[in-house]
Amino acid sequence: MTSAPGAPSDAPLRTSVPPWRNVRVRRVAAQGVFVLAVLVAALWLWNNLTSAMARTNLTFSLNFLRTTAGFEIAESPIPFRAVDSYGQAFIAGLANTIVVSIVGIVLATILGVLVGIARLSRNWLVSRLSAGFVEVMRNTPLLVQLVLLYAVLRQLPPVAGSISLPGSIYLNQRGLFIPSPEAEATLGPWLGLVVGAVALAFVLRRIAVRREDAGLDPRRLGLVGLAGLIVIPLAGWIVLGAPISFDPPVLERFNFRGGTSFSPEFTALLAGLVIYTAAFIGEVVRGGIQAVRRGQVEAAQALGLTERQTLRLVVFPQALRVIVPPLTSQYLNLAKNSSLAIAIGFPDLFAVSRTMANQTGQPVSVIVLVMATYLTISLATSLLMNLYNRRVQVLER
């Protein structure tokens, strides 16, 4: 690069470095050149963009968010009507994305942990099945799984021939219909009882753990807590009267009315995301547990720790340290993958935005808005998981 021949007047007595050999000058210059190059490129792109946008009547304005959307959204946790604005439509889509992501993350974690543990099971059939599940899920595209799952759900009987399960639960190709819980007057006091029972069980568990660490048998206390958890709410239910009543779905001419329903689109998306992500989480969990060295377990046993204590005090904390970072990226993937909903007609953020981009004729502003929203979701998730990760890592040593 800049070697000796480039600097002809290399006076032997000079002590100060020439500017082009000065590290600080070169650093500033290199950054200057880089920034300049980026700026020029950005300016060129920007120039092209603005002239193309002017030519095609596109703007960056978000004013359309206040105008009436005029289209319906099939389902959303937030009530939405066609008379509402584009902004509200966007929020409704966002709410769908968030609900699917949160529920998906919770379920995928549970299933993933099960899969990971099953893979390490001493039962050959269980571990092989788990391995097979992981391989099939990881080696086929999620989008194909989703459309396949949706096609399977379509094979369910039509509304008129719904599969009816006890307790007014109906299953057909338009979804799962269950009675929706309605609060009664006694709900408040009953919930109080439940909270009390949980608190009691929690306290008992802490005591039990302390006793176990002191070398005493903890089992009885734990059982008492567990029993309280079941008996107290049950007794409250009987004494106070039912705290909730159920509004069952009723078949009308075309559809079920009342009750709570899960559409096949929502179900397929959620199930697809959960199953796919669980396979990856299963591998993460397995890797985490296997990363704890055998000697750690042996040492714990040598110290006389029980099997449960070994798991709780030695294996899990160390495994968690390994698990949390890759788990975070799986959570992020799940949230991002929810954008595949469009392929099966579920109105998530991306699907609603596609319609908005089309109806408003302002695809550029819409796509920028959507990407910014997903970025915010991702950054928020990362932030939360990083906080948790820091807590887990503190346990290290």
Added chain:
Amino acid sequence: MTRPARLIPMLVAVAILAVACETTDPSPTATQTTTGPTDGLLSTIQDRGNLVCGVNGGLPGFSFLEQGTGAWSGFDVDFCRAIAAAVFGDADAVEYRALSADDRGPALQAREIDVLIRNTTWTVSRDGQWGNFGPTTFYDGQGMMVTAASGATSLEDLAGATICVQSGTTTELNLTDQMRALGVNFEPQVFGDIDATYDAYSQGRCDAVTSDRSQLVARRTTFTNPNEHLLLDVVMSKEPLGPVAPLGDDGWFGVVKWVVFATFEAEEKGVTSQNVTQMRDTNEDPVVRRLLGAEGELGALLGLENDWVVDVISAVGNYAEIYDRNLGPNTPFNLDRGPNRQWTDGGLLYAPPYR
């Protein structure tokens, strides 16, 4: 890594770019007022050598891939071919781009396509936002298809029903408007894809499906038992379907417009694919002679060859031929021409004079 290995990505990049990017030398000044026949989109297309036509791709009768041959065919496709015939004298110089309803506006705005002929309804908000709408090639109205078993005969009967509709369409918006006006509650099920919409309906996910009546009729023929599905006797809206040219190029818009009108005019004057060359050579009617370029310089005004209409008509025929070939009595659709008749027969097709 060895040195050649390091070069691989670069060379592949160059190869891909060389294969795929087509840069045209004369940079067309992309201002709103450019109308000259020698620059603008028309010359870009001529230099490129083919027309990029945005179509539906999933609509039998209008634009679909023919089974077996894998060739594009349909009513909309024939208009793509007509424009290509006018520009190049070769109706096959078309690159079709199948677009979903949601993608067509942005595709037009980004000039990804030269013309959109995708059963697109002309509305005031689309005109001027997506592009310039040419003459309507098919006057349609929104309909509602239900299963015969449902027993529904009117929109009011559909209270509480699930209705399938495609996103990004005027029908999606009309459905909401109409039902709101009638005070009928319904559950929408929206799909981004035309096939998904009709799959869902035919498998019972929805009680009814709504779209342009022509589309419903066309899709019904693809069902296992077409007779089990009925169109309700309602027309929920006006749906004038026609070609759309990108904004900001009046010259190219003129070409699109007058190619469509030429098929109207040819039908009115009795020019068909069979007799077009003969009529150019022997017909004495000055209107026909001007239309077919035997007289006058009308082609040059548009930046086309003077006998461009001859190329169009011999390639795809006049409007009646296009209609009958794709939608007429000898097709599974057997759509009545209804308002899509010549004005002389009490229809709405009316070409301005070729003068």
Added chain:
Amino acid sequence: MTAEGERWLPPPDMSLGRRAWLRQNLFNSWWSSVVTVALGALLLWATVRIGAWAISEARWGVVTANLRLFLVGLYPADQVWRVWLGLTGLSVLGGVAAAVYRGGAVRTLAFWLAASQVLLAGLAAVSELGLVAALALLLNVGATWAAWAAARRLPIAGRALAAAWLVYLVLALILLAGVGGPLPVVGTNVWGGLLLTFLLAVAGIILSFPIGVLLALGRRSDLPAVRVFSTAFIEVVRGVPLVTILFMAAIMLPLFLPGEIRVEHVIRATAGITLFSAAYVAENVRGGLQAIPSGQYEAAHAIGLNAVQTNLHIILPQALRSVIPANVGLFISLLKDTTLVTIGAGLLEILGIGRAVLAQPEWFGAQMEVYLFIAAVFFVLSYTLSQASYRLEAALGVGKR
């Protein structure tokens, strides 16, 4: 854990009799036995149900009747020989590579390339493609074997092989795209099916590699401007779904370029995939860079290398070697992610073709068959690749110290 006697004893025989094996692995406790029986029954029931459906009910004709579409999309039927020819080149080079690199990974890949062509030939024989295509595919398998057998006796340098691959990639692209004359131009708009799936993934990984390496170096640069830019790019791209990037590439890429340049749809999708995967390559490479002990930098500095030389000659060769398996993993996910171009960019890769095929009236409602076929294709491809990647990992000694 060794024997305590004076003499070394051979390790104890751990192999079990059949009964003992069953006992230890399936019925080692009552709980385990219950699980085994329940799962076994469920598995049997599912196998019988699905098997019965697959044999008697499923209409697999949808696959054989449209096999050409699935493989090459709308690529003109009379030009499909070009794809087979391209595959022959791949087969030959695969055979040579298997002979040159004696490691298990390349051999696994070459074996699977041959095996999947045999499978495909079987499928082609009963499909619309017919016996000629099947024969062509079998000839390719022969070519792989012949190339392997020949190359084993020849001293072929890795360098020459790399050059051959480079030439092959360029020639294959020219062969597919055409130049006119006897090789008519085939526009990228008709490329589709598995061919497109492959091309998108390969182009994506190759093109994103240099960008990713630069971004990784940029993220670790001590120049703040470069670092901030690289970090921002990587995090933004990793924070948004691929569909939105594809959508943006499809809609906005033309707007970013001067009006007279028209970019093919396939190129837009490739650009989107490349940008997307560059961010992930960058993170992989960064991992490799972090694993380089700082002594390497110090030693390079001590012998007077500047930053560029240090990276080029000392750091990158080590770092890139260690991230090969991670990048194979990335390639596998990219291969699967190419399915998104059917919803993000409207291209007809294999899933898009599947959806188009389902619109044909006679294959109405054959969704399960089509999607299962596509899933099976992906499974074979990516399972093979992941197996090769494990072997590569073992061969490179990554993950072991």
